[in-house]
Amino acid sequence: MSRLPRPNPDIDRHHQLSSSVPTMNSTNLKRKAVDDGATDVQPRKRLAPIPESKQPLQDSKTGPNINITKRTTTGPPPLTRPRGPPLSTATTRRTTRATSAPPTRPGSSASTSRPTVTRRPIAGRTPSGSGATNDQRFNALQQQVTSIETARAADAARLAADMEAERAKLSELQENHLALSRELAAAKTQDIDRRRELADASEEIDQLKKKHANIVMDLEMDLKKKDRENRELKEDLRMAKSDLERERETVSTLKATVSHQSTAQITFTTQITALQAQVTALQTALDMSSNQKSNTELKLETAQKRIEELEQETRQAETLRRKLHNMVQELKGNIRVFCRVRPILASDLPFSSHSSSGSDCGSRSSSPDDTQRLAETVKADIVYPDKLDHREIVVSSSSESATGQERKDEWAFAFDKVFEPHSTQSEVFEEISQLAQSCTDGYNVCVFAYGQTGSGKSFTMEGGPTDATAGMIPRAVEQVFEVADELKKKGWEYTMEGQMLEIYNETINDLLGKGEFDKKKHEIKHDFKTGRTTVTDVNVLPLSSPSQVRSLLALAQSRRTVASTLMNERSSRSHSVFTLRIRGENKMTGETCEGSLNLVDLAGSERLEKSGAGSDKERLRETQAINKSLSALGDVIAALGEKGEGKGDKHIPYRNSKLTYLLQNSLSGNSKTLMVLNLSPLATHLNESLCSLRFATKVNNTTIGTAKKQLRAANGSA
Known part of the structure; x- marks a missing residue:
């Protein structure tokens, strides 16, 4: 039990003193006491309230004059401004025109001066008639003014006396206020001292209580600590007994284990002996393996040397293959002509001539027998006598003369290859694939399709949507990519890029561009040193896969200019030129090459009366431009033939059309050219x-010289 603190006599005395001090407002306790020595300066803060009246005083200002808005003590009534006696009505009326100076305040030097009165004549009266009467009135008025001034002087004296009395009272009140403020400050100081003593006593009591509580807490903690130590000792004793029992069991187990280990040691000794024998055998095998490894490394080194020799032979064989392949192509001719006859299509059959008999006849016409019969009626007399090499085609025509006799004409033509209507796209490309190989070897190759509108040029070059109907352009590009992949094993690395142009009305359009046609002026430029032909302001796209080429062909086909004629519902009214440039480099041998593959789909060639273009000015202009460019192509080929026969330095009119000028390097002796009729x-x-067969025969009989391989130096120029 803690003892209670003894009563402190100082604290009781402080309580008695604090109870005797009257209770004050909390706001007054927070104010500071006024300094006793500053009696001659008025305080700027609010004064303490006077205990008797319990009314707060107003703020004091610096200076003796203080305006008191509320009276705190009884005294004389407030002073008022003295007023003079009222004047009579008659006197006021007579003096309205007179002016005088205002009375001055009491104490001024001019307070006793008499105002000057100016007399003015009254309207309607003459001063000469009543002079004595006016003097009397003036004297009376002057007496009244004198009495008013005397009354004002008396009032001013009385007011000054009242003001002096008020100032004396105010001074007395201020002195009382200062005395009360000093008493209040002394009381506050005493109260603060008593409160400080009370706080000190309370703090001492609290410290004694805390000390007693700490002592009690320490004793309780010691007691708990003793109890915890007792429990821990008991737990340690229990654990020690348990460990002792466990150690006894462990000793028993170890004794049994020692017994087993003795037996196992004997067994291990026997095993070690056997393993040592095995190690000896393995060491012997290792020595044999080391010898075999040395032999194998020697064989491997020999094999690597052989591989290097074989790779060198392969590279030499590749160079020889290129030469032999080029020799084979030159033996076949640097300009070759293939002829392909398309099959009869359903749109070629005259179903409309049988539609008048009704739907039954139409259904009979759609049967296979009727289709075959109609095909025979519209088919031209064309035979293929060469069944072995497929190089000949014979066209026959029968007509009736004016005498009624039947006349039969026959024309035979021979080309490098003739494809019958049942030939597939893959069969046609089989003959062209060797030219694609020449392109990767560094030669310029040009393949162009020639023929009238509707003869199958676009199908031959671009083909259909399926793999079986793919045309020469996608197949040639795919062939080039396959050859490039195969040549990677022999150290060749190829980069490819392509462009697609259209020549319409002697104007070049970029089929792979993003803008509208005829917005840019494209010019053809030839570099005779490198043998490269470029067109300004066209999109040349890098190619990484054959599928990308198919997408570009679809885009170009959608932008190509077509129109309807009597010969074909969607006739190509322009020439399209797809150019694939290939650059190769062999880092092993240091060889470089650069070739280009031009695949050209020419516009349809037909006469005006057959195409029906004469009635349409736009179609007429297109047909004239097409025929002009094809005629220029024939002139170029004829000039090349004459030059090849050794008829001197024959001028080649490449500039007669944009088509021949664009294909100048492909039609000259630096290129391998194939025409598909x-x-x-x-x-x-x-x-x-x-007409087409005669033109193709003319081309087939032309010799343009020997193709030259385009080499590319280390800096990229040929």
Whole structure:
């Protein structure tokens, strides 16, 4: 039990003193006491309230004059401004025109001066008639003014006396206020001292209580600590007994284990002996393996040398293959002509001529027998006598003369290859694939399709949507990529890029561009040192896969200019030129090459009366431009033939058309050129087919010289 603190006599005395001090407002306790020595300066803060009246005083200002808005003590009534006696009505009326100076305040030097009165005549009266009466009135008025001034002087004296009395009272009140403020400050100081003593006593009591509580807490903690130590000792004793029992069991187990280990030691000794024998055998095998490894490394080194020799032979064989391949292509001719006759299409059959008999007849016409019969009626007389090499085509025509006799004409033509209507796209490309190989070897290759509208040029070059109907352009690009991949094993690295142009009305359009046609002026430039042909302001896209080429062809086909004629519903009214540039480099041998593959789909060639373009000015202009460019192509080939026959330095008119100028390097002796002649099998197109066959024969009989390989130096120039 803690003892209670003894009562402190100082604290009781402080309570008695604090109870005797009257209770004051909390706001007054927070104010500071006024300094006793500053009696001659008025305080700027609010004064303490006077205990008797319990009314707060107003703020004191610096200076003796203080305006008191509320009276705190009884005294004389407030002073008022003295007023003079009222004047009579008659006197006021007579003196309205007079002016005088205002009375001055008491104490001024001019307070006793008499105002000057100026007399003015009254309207309607003459001063000469009543002079004595006016003097009397003036004297009376002057007496009244004198009495008013006397009363004002008396009032001013009385007011001054009252002001002096008020100032004396105010001074007395201020002195009382200062005395009360000093008493209040002394009381506050005493109260603060008593409160400080009370706080000290309370703090001492609290410290004694805390000390007693700490002592009690320490004793309780010691007691708990003793109890915890007792429990821990008991737990340690229990654990020690448990450990002792466990150690006894462990000793028993170890004794049994020692017994087993003795037996196992004997067994291990026997095993060690056997393992040592095995190690000896393995060491012997290791020595044998080391010898075999040395032999194998020697064989491997020999094999690597052999591989290097074989790779060198392969590279030499590749160079020889390129030479032999080029020799084979030169033996075949640097300009070759293939002829392909397309099959009869359903749109070629005259179903409309049988539609008048009704739907039954139409259904009979759609049967296979009727289709075959109609095909025979519209088919031209074309035979292929060379069944072995497929190089000949014979066209026959029968007509009736004026005498009624039947006249039969026959024309035979021979080309490098003739493809019958049942030939597939893969069969046609089989003959062209060797030219694609030449392109990767560093030669310029040009393949262009020639023929009338509707003869199958676009199908031959671009093909259909399926893999089986793919045309020469996608197949040639795919062939180039396959060859490039195969040559990677022999150290060749290739980069490829492509462009697609259209020549329409002697204007070059970029089919892979983003803007509208005819917005840019494209110019053809030839570099005779490198043998490269470039067109300004066209998009040349890098190619990484054959699928990318198919997408570009689809885009170009959608932008190509087509129109409807009597010969074909969607006739190509322009020439399209797809150019694939290939650059190769062999880091092993240091060889470089650069080739280009030009795949050209020429516009349809037909006469005006056959195409029906004469009635349309736009179609007429297109047809004239097409025929002009094809005629220029024939002139270039004829000039090349004359030059090849050794008829001197023959001028080649490449500049007569944009087509021949663009294909200048492909039609000269630096290129391998292939012309695919496309023919229509219809009898109505026989005359157009004969014109095309004669032109192809002229091309086939032309010799343009020997193709030259385009080499590329280390800096990229040929």
